[in-house]
Amino acid sequence: MFFEGSEKRLEIIVTANSARLRLLKRDFWVKLVACANAEILSQVSNQACDAYLLSESSLFVWDDKILILTCGNSTLVNAACYFIQALGAAHIAKLCYQRKNEYQAQLQPTTFADDITVLRQLIPGQAFWLGQLDSHHQHFFCAGQALSQVQSRFSLLMYHIRGELADFLSESGHTAQEVGQRLGLEQLLPRFQFDTHSFQPTGFSLNGISAKNYISLHITPQTHITSPAYGADNYSYVSVEMNVKLDPQMQSVMARLLALFAPSSWDLIGVNQPLNFDGIEPYRILNKGTTTAVTGDRVDFRHFHSFDVEQLVPISVN
Amino acid sequence: MFFEGSEKRLEIIVTANSARLRLLKRDFWVKLVACANAEILSQVSNQACDAYLLSESSLFVWDDKILILTCGNSTLVNAACYFIQALGAAHIAKLCYQRKNEYQAQLQPTTFADDITVLRQLIPGQAFWLGQLDSHHQHFFCAGQALSQVQSRFSLLMYHIRGELADFLSESGHTAQEVGQRLGLEQLLPRFQFDTHSFQPTGFSLNGISAKNYISLHITPQTHITSPAYGADNYSYVSVEMNVKLDPQMQSVMARLLALFAPSSWDLIGVNQPLNFDGIEPYRILNKGTTTAVTGDRVDFRHFHSFDVEQLVPISVN
Numbered sequence: 001m002f003f004e005g006s007e008k009r010l011e012i013i014v015t016a017n018s019a020r021l022r023l024l025k026r027d028f029w030v031k032l033v034a035c036a037n038a039e040i041l042s043q044v045s046n047q048a049c050d051a052y053l054l055s056e057s058s059l060f061v062w063d064d065k066i067l068i069l070t071c072g073n074s075t076l077v078n079a080a081c082y083f084i085q086a087l088g089a090a091h092i093a094k095l096c097y098q099r100k101n102e103y104q105a106q107l108q109p110t111t112f113a114d115d116i117t118v119l120r121q122l123i124p125g126q127a128f129w130l131g132q133l134d135s136h137h138q139h140f141f142c143a144g145q146a147l148s149q150v151q152s153r154f155s156l157l158m159y160h161i162r163g164e165l166a167d168f169l170s171e172s173g174h175t176a177q178e179v180g181q182r183l184g185l186e187q188l189l190p191r192f193q194f195d196t197h198s199f200q201p202t203g204f205s206l207n208g209i210s211a212k213n214y215i216s217l218h219i220t221p222q223t224h225i226t227s228p229a230y231g232a233d234n235y236s237y238v239s240v241e242m243n244v245k246l247d248p249q250m251q252s253v254m255a256r257l258l259a260l261f262a263p264s265s266w267d268l269i270g271v272n273q274p275l276n277f278d279g280i281e282p283y284r285i286l287n288k289g290t291t292t293a294v295t296g297d298r299v300d301f302r303h304f305h306s307f308d309v310e311q312l313v314p315i316s317v318n
Numbered sequence: 319m320f321f322e323g324s325e326k327r328l329e330i331i332v333t334a335n336s337a338r339l340r341l342l343k344r345d346f347w348v349k350l351v352a353c354a355n356a357e358i359l360s361q362v363s364n365q366a367c368d369a370y371l372l373s374e375s376s377l378f379v380w381d382d383k384i385l386i387l388t389c390g391n392s393t394l395v396n397a398a399c400y401f402i403q404a405l406g407a408a409h410i411a412k413l414c415y416q417r418k419n420e421y422q423a424q425l426q427p428t429t430f431a432d433d434i435t436v437l438r439q440l441i442p443g444q445a446f447w448l449g450q451l452d453s454h455h456q457h458f459f460c461a462g463q464a465l466s467q468v469q470s471r472f473s474l475l476m477y478h479i480r481g482e483l484a485d486f487l488s489e490s491g492h493t494a495q496e497v498g499q500r501l502g503l504e505q506l507l508p509r510f511q512f513d514t515h516s517f518q519p520t521g522f523s524l525n526g527i528s529a530k531n532y533i534s535l536h537i538t539p540q541t542h543i544t545s546p547a548y549g550a551d552n553y554s555y556v557s558v559e560m561n562v563k564l565d566p567q568m569q570s571v572m573a574r575l576l577a578l579f580a581p582s583s584w585d586l587i588g589v590n591q592p593l594n595f596d597g598i599e600p601y602r603i604l605n606k607g608t609t610t611a612v613t614g615d616r617v618d619f620r621h622f623h624s625f626d627v628e629q630l631v632p633i634s635v636n
Binding site for chain 1: 425555596629
């Protein structure tokens with residue numbers, strides 16, 4: 001019944017003298033995602049990037065970089081080991097393995113501590129977490145050194161979505177096209193090329209690319225655990241990630257996504273971002289923290305909450 | 319380094335034709351708490367109740383009822399099974415097994431689902447959870463029928479305590495008497511008889527009884543995970559439970575405790591309580607839910623948050 005939407009995330013930049021990653025055969029990527037217990041569903045490409053939609057989230061491949069996001073009970077750390085061993089640790093310029101706190105941590109095959117024990121056998125790195133231990137937080141394992149080119153990204157993680165779109169998404173049987181139209185991302189991000197997938201009974205994934213830029217969007221509606229005794233719960237989760245600066249234009253895209261999904265709360269994780277705002281109406285910041293990793297990246301975590309009182313529903317356990 | 323403050327909770331009322339529980343030998347209670355991986359540290363008694371302070375929280379024994387709270391990696395479900403098997407399921411008038419979401423669920427020996435699978439082999443019951451799955455929530459397993467006498471209780475669970483008392487508690491080496499004086503519970507609850515214990519390096523437990531009433535208070539300061547790279551974290555946790563009505567007088571005791579500990583957030587779990595308030599300055603309610611269990615008990619969960627922006631500190635993972 002339960003599906004873990006929370007993602008694990010792996011980003012690796014290879015050295016200039018490494019093999020160009022987009023020249024690697026498809027079989028390599030099939031094996032990589034299989035290590036994480038995922039499979040490739042579809043692909044879009046442009047001159048800079050191959051974007052794969054996975055059964056568990058997304059894989060993006062550039063000539064010098066990969067980014068893989070996996071949800072559910074995936075074993076992304078195994079994909080990290082496979083990649084490092086295939087390319088050789090000497091060819092890893094920078095690595096960031098990230099793991100969000102799970103809704104149901106006890107159902108995961110490994111803990112973050114287990115994962116970094118394995119990773120540290122291959123590559124030395126720094127591990128930390130940022131956020132609230134009793135609520136939303138993110139674990140990071142960072143290896144490598146600061147690169148001359150600073151890369152910005154942000155993740156918008158939305159919880160307990162509400163309203164018309166949330167109701168629509170929680171029903172089964174929608175096509176990817178129907179969901180895509182409701183999101184209206186073609187209008188928000190006109191230069192992007194998109195690839196979408198609808199899962200049964202519910203769930204939706206989207207990759208988008210435009211030159212070297214990407215967007216990854218995943219929806220775990222999960223609003224309907226019903227039982228005779230109780231109503232429906234809302235532990236829905238939507239994640240969006242992009243490698244762009246959160247400039248005023250992108251903040252308006254973010255505001256549009258927040259208005260569309262109407263989450264009761266959301267986290268913003270910014271890397272090398274000028275995060276100078278403390279909220280977007282009707283949300284207010286509850287906690288924030290920042291640090292600079294050994295890789296030189298400035299990591300920022302912020303948690304926002306709606307001022308509405310959320311009505312909770314008791315959930316039956318069978 | 320990490321200590322799980324979150325409690326599991328077991329309350330059992332026995333039938334009128336059952337053995338009077340306070341007549342059972344001490345050895346029975348020693349074995350019961352050993353099943354939960356705890357031990358008895360000290361005891362106070364009055365004409366109605368024996369209150370035991372445990373290495374992991376508290377045990378209260380009345381003639382017809384027990385209440386046991388255990389924190390850490392305790393296995394309270396085993397104590398529940400021991401009790402049911404010793405007394406006989408036919409002598410169980412009502413049972414409530416409750417489990418708070420843990421800070422580090424993956425470090426627990428069992429899940430709530432595991433626990434109720436075991437319990438259901440001995441006694442049929444209803445299981446549900448109330449709260450936010452991605453943040454604070456409580457699991458309940460309720461067995462038995464509504465009893466003629468309605469019993470009220472409330473739990474005040476405080477997170478990330480701050481200020482003078484929090485700083486004091488996070489230092490090691492305090493005596494139980496020193497902590498007790500700072501709490502000033504003798505003044506707040508003048509008719510209660512108290513038993514206190516200080517743990518090393520930090521941590522504090524208190525039991526109090528007055529006729530059939532009890533208070534249980536446990537402090538997990540845990541504010542000092544320091545590392546060369548980072549500062550101190552704050553995942554401190556304080557729990558208070560009492561079997562009284564939350565009338566205006568008790569609400570002022572609660573307000574006093576909130577002022578003393580200054581948590582950044584807190585949960586209120588009320589059972590058969592007239593919960594008609596939505597906050598105590600400077601806190602505001604973020605979510606709430608209520609249900610009536612098969613045992614006829616009205617269970618209410620509310621989560622409150624301070625309006626201050628909490629500054630988070632990155633925590634190193636070794």
